[in-house]
Amino acid sequence: xxxxxxxxxxxxxxxxxxxxxxxxxxxxxxxxxxxxxxxxxxxxxxxxxxxxxxxxxxxxxxxxxxxxxxxxxxxxxxxxxxxxxxxxxxxxxxxxxxxxxxxxxxxxxxxxxxxxxxxxxxxxxxxxxxxxxxxxxxxxxxxxxxxxxxxxxxxxxxxxxxxxxxxxxxxxxxxx
Numbered sequence: 001x002x003x004x005x006x007x008x009x010x011x012x013x014x015x016x017x018x019x020x021x022x023x024x025x026x027x028x029x030x031x032x033x034x035x036x037x038x039x040x041x042x043x044x045x046x047x048x049x050x051x052x053x054x055x056x057x058x059x060x061x062x063x064x065x066x067x068x069x070x071x072x073x074x075x076x077x078x079x080x081x082x083x084x085x086x087x088x089x090x091x092x093x094x095x096x097x098x099x100x101x102x103x104x105x106x107x108x109x110x111x112x113x114x115x116x117x118x119x120x121x122x123x124x125x126x127x128x129x130x131x132x133x134x135x136x137x138x139x140x141x142x143x144x145x146x147x148x149x150x151x152x153x154x155x156x157x158x159x160x161x162x163x164x165x166x167x168x169x170x171x172x173x174x175x176x
Contacts, residue, residue, distance in 0.1 A: 015075050020130060024122035026085045027077035027092065034078055035066040037088045046112045069093075074104065075130060079123045081114075089114045092123045094131055094140075102138040103173075104131055115150065124158060132176045142172045 020027040030038060039062035042055045057068070070076055074097045079090040092108030106127055110120050131137035142160055144151040145168065152170055156162075160172035 018075070018130075020077065020126040021082070022122055022126055024082055025119055025126070026080045026082055027123060027126055028080065030066065030070055030076040030078055030091060030093075032063055032066055032070075034088060035062040037078070038062065038066045038069070038091060041091065041109050041111060044111065074135070075127070077123070077127075079108070079110065079119060081119065089119060090123070092120070092127060094127055094135075097135060097137075102136060103141060104135065104137050105141050105143065106131075107142065107144075120154060121158060128174075128176060137176055139176060140174045142174075144170055144172075146170045 015029060018029060042065070055065070057064070060068070073093045073095040076093040076095075077091065078088045079092055080086070080088055090108060090110035092106070094104050094106055096105040098104070106124060108120055108123060128140065131140060140160075141163075142151070142155045144155075146152075146165060148170075152162075152172070155172045155174075158174065160174040162170060163173050164171040
């Protein structure tokens with residue numbers, strides 16, 4: 001697999017114009033124009049079962065939710081297939097960057113019809129490259145609900161190791 005390249009990067013902080021591409025996915029920065037999709041994916045019943053609480057604040061609009069998430073992530077992207085790059089199929093993000101420990105969190109969601117086809121793995125490989133090359137990250141953590149077996153299986157397949165697990169959450173870490 002081609003792990004990808006960083007396209008359109010003029011500086012390490014130019015996250016609003018950065019596109020990441022490999023042979024399977026195109027990652028484009030999440031923008032307010034993507035708010036309806038972004039809100040809908042986090043409202044999707046097959047995804048919502050993996051949340052312990054609503055991702056939305058009380059009376060939060062699609063635009064408000066999208067702006068809030070963009071503001072707390074170092075990088076947040078829409079995921080698109082290289083075969084059909086005009087259609088958004090999911091999102092992925094790097095967030096909670098701890099410069100002291102050189103660790104960052106990773107996360108994302110895909111529409112269920114795209115599960116099991118390698119799209120999230122391809123997206124995460126691009127985020128690993130971005131985290132290492134642009135932020136100097138040494139390790140990445142993934143936090144998911146313990147009942148989200150598919151996410152845990154994917155993380156372990158990608159080299160993450162469980163560092164903490166209880167009946168509610170599982171935390172995994174990957175050294176870069």
